[in-house]
Amino acid sequence: MPSAPFVDPLLIRLAVALAIGLLVGLERGWQARTGEEGARVAGVRTYAITGLLGGVCGGLVPLTSPSVLGFGMLGFTLVFGAFHWRMAQETRNYSATGVVAGVLTFALGAYAALGVIQVAIAGAVALTILLALKQPLHSWVRKLTxxxxxxxxxxxxxxxxxxxxxxxxxxxxxxxxxxxxxxxxxxxxxxxxxxxxxxxxxxxxxxxxxxxxxxxxxxxxxxxxxxxxxxxxxxxxxxxxxxxxxxxxxxxxxxxxxxxxxxxxxxxxxxxxxxxxxxxxxxxxxxxxxxxxxxxxxxxxxxxxxxxxxxxxxxxxxxxxxxxxxxxxxxxxxxxxxxxxxxxxxxxxxxxxxxxxxxxxxxxxxxxxxxxxxxxxxxxxxxxxxxxxxxxxxxxxxxxxxxxxxxxxxxxxxxxxxxxx
Structure with a gap:
């Protein structure tokens, strides 16, 4: 009998990291669906790439050094934050939610490559739910005494x-x-x-x-x-x-x-x-x-x-x-x-x-x-x-x-x- 094809575990982990980015990006893209193409900092593709980037940086840690992940996250945060700062100057919208969501997507992608996959998926689902509940949560907070x-x-x-x-x-x-x-x-x-x-x-x-x-x-x-x-x-x-x-x-x-x-x-x-x-x-x-x-x-x-x-x-x-x-x-x-x-x-x-x-x-x-x-x-x-x-x-x-x-x-x-x- 022919043996079953071997699938590298790292490939599965990178696929999970990409899926995490797609999940978060789907919610972010839907929220900004009425905006013009190129007018927003990050959409479905950007968040998907962010999750995959985090997974790649995490996958390189066993082969190189943990500093690869640290410098990778630092560089991503600086670039992503700079684009959001520039957009905030133009739109006068100073919400940090997008930046935090991007950094967390990167971190969850890295954790999918290094840690427990189920935990990374659970974190991504929780993040997406919180992002999607923006209006209900804000409405609830406004009603609190x-x-x-x-x-x-x-x-x-x-x-x-x-x-x-x-x-x-x-x-x-x-x-x-x-x-x-x-x-x-x-x-x-x-x-x-x-x-x-x-x-x-x-x-x-x-x-x-x-x-x-x-x-x-x-x-x-x-x-x-x-x-x-x-x-x-x-x-x-x-x-x-x-x-x-x-x-x-x-x-x-x-x-x-x-x-x-x-x-x-x-x-x-x-x-x-x-x-x-x-x-x-x-x-x-x-x-x-x-x-x-x-x-x-x-x-x-x-x-x-x-x-x-x-x-x-x-x-x-x-x-x-x-x-x-x-x-x-x-x-x-x-x-x-x-x-x-x-x-x-x-x-x-x-x-x-x-x-x-x-x-x-x-x-x-x-x-x-x-x-x-x-x-x-x-x-x-x-x-x-x-x-x-x-x-x-x-x-x-x-x-x-x-x-x-x-x-x-x-x-x-x-x-x-x-x-x-």
């Missing part, structure tokens, strides 16, 4: 500046307070507040709230309650839709807790299915009515967006959760197994996931399934009540009334279902 920029910076600082330096171990004698875990809770609450603000502004009131409720309910329905209740403050007319979001998040929370518990121990499936199902139907029915019903138009019905990141509220809620965790730990140490239900009640004030995981696992070995189911139900009950209280404290009176009454109805439905079935 200083409060939104500041909120984003604060959230980034919380996540990447302060979080890494916090100790990731308990710092109290009872082993209850972990600074990293508490700070992560604060970040989640703040992030949901920021995402909720952005979703409502970009998608509109109804769609944004539904998105926040569904996504937030998977991680923290308490944070969703805080976020949406805060949005309703001083704007009573928007309360029904926001209340619908809170109730939808509560529905997601019930489904999440039920699925987690049943996944860990199938014996919990039946004891939890009936009361949780009844409560979820009440929450979901009320949420659907509030979110999907036609809303009368008129002055004062639009939702007013204020601070996109209420850092004080996030930190206070995280602190409250830390105190609750400490109290729960002390109760267990004082009362032992007899304090299980009291632990469930206190833990549920802030979070139901930790207790659900603990009791579901314990029910496989040392804890009766019935006892575990009651403990989980108590935690969900106190969590539901605590969110209604938060809605009353942080939200508009109308929202507090809706959330409180529906929550009581859901709890009553769950209790009746448990008693009769």
């Amino acid at each position: 200083w409060e939104e920029v500041r909120a984003g910076l604060v959230l980034l600082a919380m996540s990447f500046l302060f979080l890494p330096i916090l100790p990731n171990h308990p710092i109290d004698p009872w082993g209850a307070i972990n600074p990293t875990e508490i700070w992560v809770l604060a970040i989640i609450i703040a992030a949901l507040s920021f995402v909720g603000y952005g979703a409502v502004r970009l998608l509109g009131e109804r769609s944004g709230i539904i998105l926040v409720a569904l996504a937030g309910g998977l991680s923290s329905s308490t944070a969703v309650t805080v976020t949406l209740a805060r949005l309703s403050k001083g704007k009573d007319t928007g309360a029904p839709v926001l209340a619908g979001g809170i109730l939808l998040a509560a529905t997601v929370m019930l489904a999440r807790v039920f699925l987690v518990a049943a996944a860990l121990n199938r014996d919990l499936l039946i004891p939890l299915a009936v009361p949780f199902g009844a409560a979820a139907l009440v929450f979901l029915g009320a949420a659907g009515f509030l979110l999907l019903r036609p809303r009368p138009a008129g002055p004062g019905t639009a939702l007013t967006l204020t601070n996109p990141l209420e850092l004080g509220v996030s930190l206070k809620l995280a602190g409250f959760i830390a105190i609750t965790m400490l109290l729960a730990k002390l109760i267990v140490g004082q009362f032992g197994d007899a304090g299980l239900y009291l632990l469930a009640a206190t833990s549920g004030l802030a979070d139901v996931d930790a207790l659900t995981l603990s009791l579901a696992r314990m029910s496989e070995t040392s804890l009766a399934v019935h006892t575990a189911a009651i403990g989980i139900a108590i935690a969900v009950t106190t969590n539901t009540i605590s969110k209604a209280v938060m809605a009353a404290i942080l939200g508009a009176p109308r929202l507090a009334g809706i959330v409180g009454s529906v929550s009581l109805g859901a709890l009553a439905a769950g209790a009746l279902a448990h008693a009769h079935f």
